[in-house]
Amino acid sequence: MNLLGAAKRLAGLTGGKTVALLMDAGETCNSGDAVKGISPEDASAVCVRNGADSVFILEHNDLSLCRPDVHAGALTILIKEMAPKMALFPLSDMGREIASSCAAYCDSGLIADCVEFSMEDNRIIAGCPSWGGEIMARLTWGDPEITGFATIPANAFSPCVETGNPGEIKRIQVKGEIVTDRLKRISHEISHEGHRKLEEADIVVVGGAGVGTSEGFAMVRRLAAAIGGEIGATRPPVINHWVDEERLIGQTGKTVHPRLLFTIGTSGAIQYTAGITGSEYIVAINRDPSSPVFSVADAGIVADARIIMPLITNRIKLLTMRDLADSMTVSETGKAGTALGVKIEKIRRSNDWTIEYLAEKTDQTPEFIEKVENGEMVPSVSFLLKLSRALGVDPGTFLSDEEKAQIEDKRAKAFITRTKNYAYQTLTPGAENQHLRAFMITIEAKQDHKPVAYKHEGEEFIYVMEGDLELTLDSKITNLKTGESMHYNSEIPHKLKNIGNETTRCLVMLYTP
The missing domain is CATH 1.10.260.40 (lambda repressor-like DNA-binding domains)
Structure with missing residues (x-):
């Protein structure tokens, strides 16, 4: 709808009409190739409510293929036939590829990242951020008599609140071949539905060049994990391979609108901030108090990101x-x-x-x-x-x-008796949080210490003071008599059993890291 807002703005400048184009494969659409979503009819109604004076639904059997070259082929046929003043595309992976292909097929120019339009001497002037967003380049198309092409960032224009006039919806059959035999699809895979999408996250943590290194970006990951958010990035971390490109936010990446966004070590270039302006609350962290990122933030922290x-x-x-x-x-x-x-x-x-x-x-x-x-x-x-x-x-x-006193009290009680089959007592009271602890374990005749094997971090040393003990380490059984001992890794599942007719008493030393 933001793209329609840009088209409506242009139509107002030129005295033209706004037309939305939709694709439909009709009855040939199949689950193997198609991308499921809103129906063309429902999408057309939404477009009309958001300013489209007309909606053209292009029909062709091959449009079930979700390929930029196929869609560009269909659009090129229509554009050459109707010769519109301008053709606008969303600044997305698919949109960029379709726009560049159509512009090449029509021998026209393409201006990318347009965030504003104006008219001078009866020519359309596009404003595009340049030099890291520090200046706004003003560009126009070489031949005003042929269709101009442009890509529009997601949040550069607001949706139109006026209903289109007359709001007609028309289906157009695209004639001719639109699938080239020069390309062959090797394979395709539908994205896993359970994967959380960056664009849909309630909390996003974005790292920029200011985090310094891949180790610095690892801190961004840990913060995102702690707060239950998704990771985002500006261009430098992507270029340095600290994070996958699918995490890129901005004009050439994804647009997010979370409830809370942390932007850490980012400069605030317009190419990036265009992708975060829909956030409800932005917290910026940067050691430079004059950084432009603070101008879009609701709260700012002036500090070294790697320290804070x-x-x-x-x-x-x-x-x-x-x-x-x-x-x-x-x-x-x-x-x-x-x-x-x-x-x-x-x-x-x-x-x-x-x-x-x-x-x-x-x-x-x-x-x-x-x-x-x-x-x-x-x-x-x-x-x-x-x-x-x-x-x-x-x-x-x-x-x-x-609470700590309650826990210690529960532990102390637990160290005295657990069940009728065994009992144990701590020999190192007050050392519950220390690395080394000692216990005296008493197991009744012919009874197990615990019904199942268990494991935990660290190491154990066991010394049989009296009785006969069966020690099971994983699946290996060792019998220990009075005066015998064993040292073992307690991360291996282990189990104690009294195999004698008398009570068995053991001294157990437990080390935890």
Whole structure:
């Protein structure tokens, strides 16, 4: 609709009419080639409501092929026949390619990135940003008697609020061949629907040249993951291969309109800001207080991006974990279990973690994680602590003294007795957050320490003080008698069992990194 706004502006300057062109393959359209979307009739009605005086729907069997050369062939036939004053195209990958092909077929000129139009001496003058947006170039077409071509950035013009007059809708059969035999499609693939689109994100974090290096851009990624946003970039990070080109924002990239946008280390060139002006709230970070980016921002931070980003990221993580802790407290009263699960799932997806990865990091099963995310189960405080460790957040920084005391009290009680089959006691009280801890484990005769094998980070040393112990490491079984010991990697699934007729007592040393 912004493109129609540009056409309406030109029509007002020249005294002409605004015509919208749509493509339709009719009954030949098939799911293998076509791009599903709004019907031509519905699209035509929208165009009329937004200023199109006429809508022409071009029909040809080959238009089911979503290829720039095919669409350019159909448009060229119509343009040569009707000879319009101007032909405008969106500044997108497809739009640029179609526009350049049509201009070449019609022996005409193409002006790219037009953000304004004016009339001088009965000629149309296009205004285009140049030299990094520092100057506005004024260009015109060589021959005013033939159709001129132009590409228009997404937010350069506002949609028209007037209904087109007379608003006619006409179908036109394109005659002739529009598919060249000089090109052969090797393969095609439909984009995965589950992939989050940058253009649809509620939160976007954009990195520019000011982040300095690929390591600096990695900080942008971490901030985006912490806040649950999508990554965007200006041209320099793309050129330096710090990020894929599909993350480029601006006139030659994507246009975003999130609720919140962080723009970090960006200069504020018009080619870039044209793609972010639809954002509801913009936070700019740049060490140069005179940077143009602050003129489009709602809030600004004058600082070195590489210094301030880790601080902001850590603060966001702390607030996230504090919110989870509050949600867990509410959930224990029988409320908001589903909301807690949604928050945990959002954290997992923002960090691009699989359910299996989160399960491994929190010493749980994938089935447990699924139940938590579905609101069927409220996780324990220990789960929250392990989640914070996976995020690189110190639990002591977001838990209150009272909550930490409660956790320590629960741990102390747990260290005395777990079940009727076994008991253990900590020999290093107060060292719950230290690397090295010691326990005395007592297992009743012919009983398992735990019903299933388990694993966790670090290393273990076990010494049998009395009794007979069966130690299972993965699938390997070792029998230990009184006075015997073993040191092993505790990340290997392990299980203890008393195989004797008397109580078995073991000293266990646990090291966690």
